[in-house]
Amino acid sequence: MPSYHDIQQFLFFEARLMDEHRYDDWLALWAEQAHYFIPAGDDERGINYSIALVNEERPGIEDRIKRLKGGAHYAQDPKSQMSRVVSNVEILEENEGELLVTSTFNLTAYRKSVLDVIAGRTTHRLKLNGAEFRIAAKKVQLATSRGVMTNLTFLV
Amino acid sequence: MNYDMNRDSNPAAIDYGKLVLEDRVHSRIYTDPAIFDEEMDRIFHRGWVYVGHESEIPNRGDFQARNIGRQPVIFIRGDDDEVRVLMNRCTHRAAVVCPHESGNAKRFVCPYHGWAFLNTGGLLGVPHSERYDDGFDKKDYGLRPAPRQAAYRGLMFASLAADGPSLDEHLGPLAKAEIDIAFDLSPAGKIDVSCGTHKYGYAGNWKLQAENSTDGYHLGFLHRSFVEISLQRAGVTTAPDYGANAPYRLRSLGNAHVAWDMSSPAATRWLTGGAAKVPAAQQEYIDSLVAAHGEERAHKMLARGGPHVLIFPNLVFIQTHIRMIRPVAVDRTEVFLYPYRLTDVSDKINGHRFRGHQAFYGPAGGGATDDLEVFERITEGLRATVDPWILIRRGLGQEQIESDGAVTGQFTDELNNRAILHYWRSVMSGEKILGSTRETAI
Ligand code: FES
Numbered sequence: 001m002p003s004y005h006d007i008q009q010f011l012f013f014e015a016r017l018m019d020e021h022r023y024d025d026w027l028a029l030w031a032e033q034a035h036y037f038i039p040a041g042d043d044e045r046g047i048n049y050s051i052a053l054v055n056e057e058r059p060g061i062e063d064r065i066k067r068l069k070g071g072a073h074y075a076q077d078p079k080s081q082m083s084r085v086v087s088n089v090e091i092l093e094e095n096e097g098e099l100l101v102t103s104t105f106n107l108t109a110y111r112k113s114v115l116d117v118i119a120g121r122t123t124h125r126l127k128l129n130g131a132e133f134r135i136a137a138k139k140v141q142l143a144t145s146r147g148v149m150t151n152l153t154f155l156v
Numbered sequence: 157m158n159y160d161m162n163r164d165s166n167p168a169a170i171d172y173g174k175l176v177l178e179d180r181v182h183s184r185i186y187t188d189p190a191i192f193d194e195e196m197d198r199i200f201h202r203g204w205v206y207v208g209h210e211s212e213i214p215n216r217g218d219f220q221a222r223n224i225g226r227q228p229v230i231f232i233r234g235d236d237d238e239v240r241v242l243m244n245r246c247t248h249r250a251a252v253v254c255p256h257e258s259g260n261a262k263r264f265v266c267p268y269h270g271w272a273f274l275n276t277g278g279l280l281g282v283p284h285s286e287r288y289d290d291g292f293d294k295k296d297y298g299l300r301p302a303p304r305q306a307a308y309r310g311l312m313f314a315s316l317a318a319d320g321p322s323l324d325e326h327l328g329p330l331a332k333a334e335i336d337i338a339f340d341l342s343p344a345g346k347i348d349v350s351c352g353t354h355k356y357g358y359a360g361n362w363k364l365q366a367e368n369s370t371d372g373y374h375l376g377f378l379h380r381s382f383v384e385i386s387l388q389r390a391g392v393t394t395a396p397d398y399g400a401n402a403p404y405r406l407r408s409l410g411n412a413h414v415a416w417d418m419s420s421p422a423a424t425r426w427l428t429g430g431a432a433k434v435p436a437a438q439q440e441y442i443d444s445l446v447a448a449h450g451e452e453r454a455h456k457m458l459a460r461g462g463p464h465v466l467i468f469p470n471l472v473f474i475q476t477h478i479r480m481i482r483p484v485a486v487d488r489t490e491v492f493l494y495p496y497r498l499t500d501v502s503d504k505i506n507g508h509r510f511r512g513h514q515a516f517y518g519p520a521g522g523g524a525t526d527d528l529e530v531f532e533r534i535t536e537g538l539r540a541t542v543d544p545w546i547l548i549r550r551g552l553g554q555e556q557i558e559s560d561g562a563v564t565g566q567f568t569d570e571l572n573n574r575a576i577l578h579y580w581r582s583v584m585s586g587e588k589i590l591g592s593t594r595e596t597a598i
């Protein structure tokens with residue numbers, strides 16, 4: 001099984017790809033069967049009852065990347081400049097080839113003279129693909145999910 | 157008790173007739189704080205403003221904290237099952253009594269001196285009341301209700317003016333018919349608005365969002381990449397025509413309410429998920445609408461692909477959601493989107509509607525974030541005042557009057573902006589009382 005260090009390295013690497021808008025490299029981290037989920041406030045009523053900020057499977061994630069790469073997603077023109085800290089990594093579950101890992105992040109984003117601070121807890125379901133991790137599911141619970149936001153078009 | 161909201165302002169001070177012309181408007185209407193103050197008084201604190209839908213507060217004690225213009229209110233269902241709009245202000249020394257965005261409460265206890273109010277508004281208790289004089293009577297100090305409240309299909313509107321035109325008159329039959337589409341796309345004629353909220357803020361004037369909500373011209377440009385990528389995904393090879401030859405119409409409905417009508421098979425596909433995706437669910441859904449509303453109306457509504465209408469000044473229905481526009485300052489606006497479920501419609505169809513909504517809307521969506529970006533670019537551009545004019549002339553003079561009384565224009569025309577801003581001019585200049593007459597002139 002991978003060590004705690006390996007898991008941390010993976011999460012830090014993913015954070016760097018997101019900070020640097022390395023869209024294709026980030027997409028390559030995802031498994032073929034994937035779910036990307038950012039609730040808007042509560043999600044206890046389930047995905048057909050509660051609206052989310054992001055609720056996408058692999059095709060939706062690919063379309064998101066296509067839009068960002070296409071140059072006509074004006075909310076990222078110019079792009080946000082970002083730096084995030086990922087910390088408090090805990091392994092919640094571990095069984096053959098699959099891990100459930102939770103961590104927190106603190107992200108500073110700067111764009112067109114506006115400074116945004118976004119924080120939250122990310123829970124990854126990671127699958128081992130040989131020696132590499134793939135993200136099978138990722139849920140991001142934003143500390144600000146109930147708040148008024150303008151631009152969350154970068155990767156979190 | 158005097159609730160008169162009219163400030164001592166002088167309507168002659170700003171000449172609105174010089175700021176809004178037939179074919180153009182002046183930057184100042186989006187940037188001048190004095191105009192914003194007058195808008196609050198003459199539009200938001202006098203006319204009918206949308207507050208919420210009753211399905212957001214289904215149980216006794218349920219509440220949502222909302223705003224009417226700049227004023228905080230509580231939209232609440234009392235223990236007597238009545239739905240009310242109460243001013244969120246302690247009658248003692250004005251602290252808001254409800255600091256929560258939503259919840260359920262039997263009573264509100266003001267933290268400052270402990271005055272306690274029932275969820276019906278009445279004042280229940282005053283600590284150490286023996287020090288008040290004999291003339292003090294608790295029953296005079298309940299939470300103040302919004303002076304007028306009225307609902308259409310469970311949509312609660314309130315007005316802070318004690319008198320004025322009725323909600324019925326303000327909406328008019330054409331706008332009501334557009335609202336009806338939202339509800340009647342459920343075979344039960346009902347929607348459930350308690351499904352969460354997308355909240356945006358942008359640095360810009362509230363009218364930018366009101367105008368944009370029925371701006372057909374931008375769809376084929378600003379959102380082209382979103383549309384193309386979504387169609388590729390759906391396997392659709394023929395690009396839709398959102399240009400000057402598109403058969404779709406904008407409809408001016410009176411009192412600055414504006415709809416767009418994009419009736420087409422593509423709109424139905426969007427709404428129902430397309431036969432390829434959920435064939436059984438789609439057929440079941442269509443059959444249920446035919447059974448409930450008859451074949452003709454069912455197919456007409458399905459062709460629309462959902463409602464699309466601005467109810468001036470702060471309510472919009474767009475396909476999947478109710479949108480509430482909240483002006484905060486002349487250059488700051490918040491927008492709340494409430495996606496709703498169609499009652500008695502399967503999870504497949506409602507889930508499909510939600511996923512479509514999520515891809516485009518919300519702060520992480522691929523479409524509406526580009527609109528917000530443009531609003532902020534406009535706010536910046538408005539500071540360049542060598543030429544201070546903004547054009548609203550597309551399709552001017554080419555309007556048609558339909559048999560139902562709606563004034564219509566081609567989809568990419570600026571009929572929407574003219575309908576809103578010309579009406580705005582007549583209200584702001586005092587020529588017309590908000591909501592008072594059927595406005596057909598464009
Ligand atoms: S201000 Fe509310 S009790 Fe005094």
Ligand SMILES: [Fe+2]
Pocket residue numbers: 368374378379523524527
């Ligand atoms: Fe748009």
